[in-house]
Amino acid sequence: MSIKTKFAALALAALAVTGSIAATTTKAEAYPINNWAWDVGAGLATAAIVSTAVAASNGPVYYTTYRRCGLAPRYNAFGQYMYSVRVCNF
Numbered sequence: 001m002s003i004k005t006k007f008a009a010l011a012l013a014a015l016a017v018t019g020s021i022a023a024t025t026t027k028a029e030a031y032p033i034n035n036w037a038w039d040v041g042a043g044l045a046t047a048a049i050v051s052t053a054v055a056a057s058n059g060p061v062y063y064t065t066y067r068r069c070g071l072a073p074r075y076n077a078f079g080q081y082m083y084s085v086r087v088c089n090f
Contacts, residue, residue, distance in 0.1 A: 070086075
């Protein structure tokens with residue numbers, strides 16, 4: 001390692017130590033959650049709006065009775081062919 005790399009690692013370690021000391025020496029203050037119901041309701045409404053937009057952006061889905069089936073090879077952990085399995089795309 002070059003001297004610049006060692007110096008950068010030392011500076012990063014010093015910064016981490018300083019940050020951890022500063023974080024543990026501050027006074028812990030706890031505040032009650034006053035309006036948590038409003039936050040949950042807003043989150044659910046946002047999730048509903050986003051999921052509706054995502055569902056509407058996809059194209060239409062057509063269901064048919066035709067299934068494309070074929071054989072897919074299966075291999076063991078060593079990459080050797082073992083057997084084939086019937087696989088159908090719905």
